[in-house]
Amino acid sequence: xxxxxxxxxxxxxxxxxxxxxxxxxxxxxxxxxxxxxxxxxxxxxxxxxxxxxxxxxxxxxxxxxxxxxxxxxxxxxxxxxxxxxxxxxxxxxxxxxxxxxxxxxxxxxxxxxxxxxxxxxxxxxxxxxxxxxxxxxxxxxxxxxxxx
Amino acid sequence: xxxxxxxxxxxxxxxxxxxxxxxxxxxxxxxxxxxxxxxxxxxxxxxxxxxxxxxxxxxxxxxxxxxxxxxxxxxxxxxxxxxxxxxxxxxxxxxxxxxxxxxxxxxxxxxxxxxxxxxxxxxxxxxxxxxxxxxxxxxxxxxxxxxxxxxxx
Numbered sequence: 001x002x003x004x005x006x007x008x009x010x011x012x013x014x015x016x017x018x019x020x021x022x023x024x025x026x027x028x029x030x031x032x033x034x035x036x037x038x039x040x041x042x043x044x045x046x047x048x049x050x051x052x053x054x055x056x057x058x059x060x061x062x063x064x065x066x067x068x069x070x071x072x073x074x075x076x077x078x079x080x081x082x083x084x085x086x087x088x089x090x091x092x093x094x095x096x097x098x099x100x101x102x103x104x105x106x107x108x109x110x111x112x113x114x115x116x117x118x119x120x121x122x123x124x125x126x127x128x129x130x131x132x133x134x135x136x137x138x139x140x141x142x143x144x145x146x147x148x
Numbered sequence: 149x150x151x152x153x154x155x156x157x158x159x160x161x162x163x164x165x166x167x168x169x170x171x172x173x174x175x176x177x178x179x180x181x182x183x184x185x186x187x188x189x190x191x192x193x194x195x196x197x198x199x200x201x202x203x204x205x206x207x208x209x210x211x212x213x214x215x216x217x218x219x220x221x222x223x224x225x226x227x228x229x230x231x232x233x234x235x236x237x238x239x240x241x242x243x244x245x246x247x248x249x250x251x252x253x254x255x256x257x258x259x260x261x262x263x264x265x266x267x268x269x270x271x272x273x274x275x276x277x278x279x280x281x282x283x284x285x286x287x288x289x290x291x292x293x294x295x296x297x298x299x300x301x
Contacts, residue, residue: 027173030241033172034173037172
């Protein structure tokens with residue numbers, strides 16, 4: 001593959017998943033349709049990693065996720081879901097199921113928002129949106145469900 | 149790409165089959181159309197063809213081409229087996245979602261393909277939004293009927 005072709009392919013990928021400009025010559029509407037389709041695929045994959053978060057949002061999930069993920073390149077589905085759940089918590093729109101899932105994840109792992117989450121070695125308690133989860137020796141238990 | 153296929157073939161104890169994708173857009177200055185591209189890469193590598201009939205439908209629908217014209221130009225004798233999947237229209241495009249029912253147009257295309265040359269086997273792809281078992285069995289039966297293969301349900 002010539003270097004030129006590789007560079008053009010990289011531009012296309014950037015346009016599809018990283019908010020890059022449309023490279024010359026491509027039809028805008030079909031590329032935009034592909035970009036939206038990839039966002040929906042991401043929504044499905046993040047929902048598999050964060051099933052309660054997605055279930056809590058129900059029919060709104062694809063829209064909530066794609067609005068958030070648009071122009072935001074993926075950091076992997078685990079981190080994407082974690083970042084979104086924290087943002088919804090801060091906005092006060094995290095549903096109870098999502099709060100419980102986030103509390104469990106925060107109790108189980110340490111995530112700085114910039115690098116891959118790591119399992120906690122010590123026991124931990126996490127509170128999120130009224131939900132309280134505890135982790136002991138890697139096992140997570142929900143102590144208090146989020147208020148409905 | 150041919151070099152990559154040969155590399156995989158050299159390491160694999162089984163024959164390799166290549167599957168053309170469903171694409172919503174084309175490369176602006178492409179030199180080969182889909183049939184020429186596939187024929188050339190299959191000739192150059194000796195690989196088999198994994199034909200996805202739903203992708204053939206999606207590409208033809210989104211490009212405004214005739215899907216049966218593509219079937220007429222592909223080396224059907226090189227087909228290892230066939231994928232069939234569902235999809236949905238959205239925003240003026242057909243999306244190969246694998247989470248929707250198999251549309252009648254795709255079943256028609258299975259019939260067209262099997263009328264020309266029946267492939268050894270077909271596989272129904274479904275990746276989510278699973279319907280009740282009876283509906284899924286119905287899709288498999290429709291596939292058997294369209295292809296002329298015995299029912300598997």
